[in-house]
Amino acid sequence: MKAIGEQAMLYDFYGELLTQRQRQIYEDVVFDDMSLGEIAQELGISRQGVHDLVKRCDRILESYEEKLRLVEKFRLTREKVGQIRQLAEDYRSGGDFGLIDEIERIAGDIMDL
Amino acid sequence: MKAIGEQAMLYDFYGELLTQRQRQIYEDVVFDDMSLGEIAQELGISRQGVHDLVKRCDRILESYEEKLRLVEKFRLTREKVGQIRQLAEDYRSGGDFGLIDEIERIAGDIMDL
Secondary structure (H helix, E strand, O other): OOOOOHHHHHHHHHHHOOOOOHHHEEEEEHHHOHHHHHHHHHHHHHHHHHHHHHHHHHHHHHHHHHHHHHHHHHHHHHHHHHHHHHHHHHHHOOOOOOHHHHHHHHHHHHOOO | OHHHHHHHHHHHHHHOOHHHHHHHHHHHHOOOOOHHHHHHHHHOOOOOHHHHHHHHHHHHHHHHHHOHHHHHHHHHHHHHHHHHHHHHHHHHHHOOOHHHHHHHHHHHHHHOO
């Protein structure tokens, strides 16, 4: 299975596109940290069944990411917004007009993502 | 059917999630401005059939937007990036440090979308 952080990120963006049942199982595993055994008992299916369901959710979420790339764009946006804030902060202590140019350039980059 | 601009926007964000055939028909109508009659002839189906296929694509794209709200977030991002650029421009002519605060605040807003 994928790393929890990566799963949480994909779920955050595409979880709405899963079925109610898929969401429930995925949340149990990824956010509530329940064991496969606990979930298997809860649902009355085998541990292997739970494992397969989670893997299937992983694949569905990954296929949305391959098509829409929202997680990737979100990371790039966060990086660029961070740069803008840093430049604004730097400007406050230095007053170099070149920093203002940079801010405008990066703001433009965000729109091209 | 929906307005062309709105259809183009939804297609831009979610078109990858349609089938190859749906994409073809939708592009013919929305981007290539072909008439229903022309497409009907091309596909060997009725005008009504084409109309129904396009309406179905509209509904699919809208349902993704209801769940993921990417078009709405994109519009808000574009608006806020525009504000940042305007403030940077204003700063250039005025030099008011309050504008830098504004830039930082709006950059933060973008991350909360």
